[in-house]
Amino acid sequence: MSTAVPERPVEPKRPVELTAEAPGAGRGGGLGAVALSRPAMPRGIGWSVRWIAALTVCQATLMVGLGLLITGPARHLWPLTAEDGVNEAFVRLRTGTLTTLSSVASQAGNTGTVIGVTLASCLALVLLPRLPMWRQAVFLAVAVSLQSLVFLVITVAVDRHRPEVHRLDGSLPTSSYTSGHTGAATAIYGGLALLALSRLRGPWRTVVACLLCVLPLLVGLARLYRGMHHPTDVMGGLVNGTLSLLIARRALLADGAVAAPPSPVSAPTAGPSRPVAPGRTAVIFNPTVTDEAGRDALRRVLEHHGHTAPVFVETTAEDPGGGQTARAVRDGAALVVVCGGDGTLRAAAESLAGTDVPLALVPCGTGNLLARNLGLPLAPADALDAALRGTPHRIDLGRIEGDGLPSTYFAAMAGAGLDAATMRRANANDRAKAVFGWPTYVLAVLRELRTPRTGVSVRLDGAPALRRTARMVLVGNIGTVQGGVTLLPEARADDGRLDLLVLDPRGIGGWLSALWTLLRGGTTAAREGGEGGAPVEFFTFRRADITFDTELPRELDGDPVTAGRHLTAEVAPGALTVLLPAREQ
Numbered sequence: 001m002s003t004a005v006p007e008r009p010v011e012p013k014r015p016v017e018l019t020a021e022a023p024g025a026g027r028g029g030g031l032g033a034v035a036l037s038r039p040a041m042p043r044g045i046g047w048s049v050r051w052i053a054a055l056t057v058c059q060a061t062l063m064v065g066l067g068l069l070i071t072g073p074a075r076h077l078w079p080l081t082a083e084d085g086v087n088e089a090f091v092r093l094r095t096g097t098l099t100t101l102s103s104v105a106s107q108a109g110n111t112g113t114v115i116g117v118t119l120a121s122c123l124a125l126v127l128l129p130r131l132p133m134w135r136q137a138v139f140l141a142v143a144v145s146l147q148s149l150v151f152l153v154i155t156v157a158v159d160r161h162r163p164e165v166h167r168l169d170g171s172l173p174t175s176s177y178t179s180g181h182t183g184a185a186t187a188i189y190g191g192l193a194l195l196a197l198s199r200l201r202g203p204w205r206t207v208v209a210c211l212l213c214v215l216p217l218l219v220g221l222a223r224l225y226r227g228m229h230h231p232t233d234v235m236g237g238l239v240n241g242t243l244s245l246l247i248a249r250r251a252l253l254a255d256g257a258v259a260a261p262p263s264p265v266s267a268p269t270a271g272p273s274r275p276v277a278p279g280r281t282a283v284i285f286n287p288t289v290t291d292e293a294g295r296d297a298l299r300r301v302l303e304h305h306g307h308t309a310p311v312f313v314e315t316t317a318e319d320p321g322g323g324q325t326a327r328a329v330r331d332g333a334a335l336v337v338v339c340g341g342d343g344t345l346r347a348a349a350e351s352l353a354g355t356d357v358p359l360a361l362v363p364c365g366t367g368n369l370l371a372r373n374l375g376l377p378l379a380p381a382d383a384l385d386a387a388l389r390g391t392p393h394r395i396d397l398g399r400i401e402g403d404g405l406p407s408t409y410f411a412a413m414a415g416a417g418l419d420a421a422t423m424r425r426a427n428a429n430d431r432a433k434a435v436f437g438w439p440t441y442v443l444a445v446l447r448e449l450r451t452p453r454t455g456v457s458v459r460l461d462g463a464p465a466l467r468r469t470a471r472m473v474l475v476g477n478i479g480t481v482q483g484g485v486t487l488l489p490e491a492r493a494d495d496g497r498l499d500l501l502v503l504d505p506r507g508i509g510g511w512l513s514a515l516w517t518l519l520r521g522g523t524t525a526a527r528e529g530g531e532g533g534a535p536v537e538f539f540t541f542r543r544a545d546i547t548f549d550t551e552l553p554r555e556l557d558g559d560p561v562t563a564g565r566h567l568t569a570e571v572a573p574g575a576l577t578v579l580l581p582a583r584e585q
Helices: 044-071 080-092 096-107 111-127 134-157 180-199 204-225 231-252 292-304 322-330 342-352 369-373 380-388 418-427 430-436 439-447 507-519
Strands: 018-021 033-036 281-285 311-314 335-340 359-363 391-402 405-410 413-417 454-460 466-470 472-476 498-503 536-541 543-556 559-580
Touching: 044 134, 044 231, 080 204, 080 231, 096 204, 111 134, 111 180, 134 180, 134 231, 180 204, 180 231, 204 231, 281 292, 281 322, 281 342, 292 335, 292 380, 311 322, 322 335, 322 342, 335 342, 342 359, 342 369, 342 405, 342 559, 359 369, 359 380, 380 559, 391 472, 405 543, 405 559, 413 418, 413 559, 418 472, 418 543, 418 559, 454 498, 454 536, 466 498, 472 543, 472 559, 498 559, 507 536, 536 543
Parallel strands: 281 311, 281 335, 335 359, 359 559
Antiparallel strands: 018 033, 391 405, 391 559, 413 472, 413 543, 454 466, 454 543, 472 498, 498 536, 543 559
8 A cells, every 4th residue: 555554543432442362462453553443333223213202202291190190180170260261261252363373273283284294394405405404303393292192192081071162163072181272283383493503603593583483373262262272281282292203303303403514624614714825726627527617617717716727628538637637737837626526526535635636625526525524515616616715724635455366446435245236336327417416326325225245344443353244335535415414423524544434234124224214313321341242333443354254346436446355444644635614613
């Protein structure tokens, strides 16, 4: 291998470490001591489902108990004795305008509206953001579902007649306690308010959240006005919806906030900006994803930043960007702009590695994994503008080789097994990728789930080999893939290490556990032993030797390469200089 890797202890990932001493190493460690992160096993879907189920049982018990108290021993006590007067007062307030307004407010909490808003919100959270927010979508769906489930239990266990006033709506023969409209409105609009507080910025976040929180109150008032519930029924609905929100929030948004994706590079946030001085600029572009209009837009952005007369160079099927980039460096380019997907970037990075020539990354492909993980805009012109307003930062590259695979760099990920088979299938249909984008990979992985497992030996930083079985082994410099799924939760592009995922789900339960872990952002708990058997395991290293029992498909940055049985991967710290926008504290 051409990249020198310093022989020093590997810095383990928090919070657990496992230390293995090389033969002859003393108790003090020294150069022979090798530290690596202990494989961590997620708590899994089983733990989360049991936790949610236990709290939901407690919620249902509490709500039923309150209902039985209201209809039983407390029904002759104040303030319950005053409820009929409240309902009659609302009847006396009725006017044509208020009746119309109450009908609109009541509709905001009916079953059809709540289901429609929930589905639309979940789809928007998955499809609209740059990185789909799977956890937030599941959070909303679970909160609304829990409220509905507890509501059904309550109506079976508690029998309460509706108010003895003229009712403006028809109703099913269910108990008046609790108000299902109010509970459902609390779950969906309260959930959206929580997401608004965590995702929006500026003063509007509070305004939007407050407006959303007012909606369940309006629904409750409408139900009282229309004679459908007693006041305590509405209060019970508010409590039921709130408890469902708290349970779903604790289980699915465990950090208590839905933060934006963290910056994967520790870019300085203070101090004067040091933009790249204008000079000879080469734009390496893939003509299949960058048309003439796109090139004109990039040219205008470059000229706006003082980079006049940029040279545009096409990639070809024979040379996807490496040769063009090497020639640009030899010709004295002060800046190389790479406009293409992950494959074009990898080819260019091979020629830029170890040089001081900065790279401006313009994502134009389907995956664009490095651009996504570096927090760059995905619109080409916006990405270039953001990069040129930023400053140079060094990020790591991975270097990998194997049987039939010459030594080469990768910028995002390399792997064998399920992910490589998925890339092979997705890349075989360029038209589908162009039309549907990243969902093409989701469809491809569903068709490759039957990829068989194989035995694998993993040796990290010279420590004794670990023996595992796996359907997929993934080496990453970054952690998030298409669809916003985090496969390597602690991977950073500038930490001087690479990360390893070993995926080995067994049966439906194993797949669900693995999926749950990845959708939750790779939440893990420490394993007490190193025996393997977990559906998902994570490691960190500087050099890894991986040997499979059988030949597997392999991929580099989303491009299929020759199948094989061996991979050797090591980190090239700070090998690539990339222009990145300034990060705000």
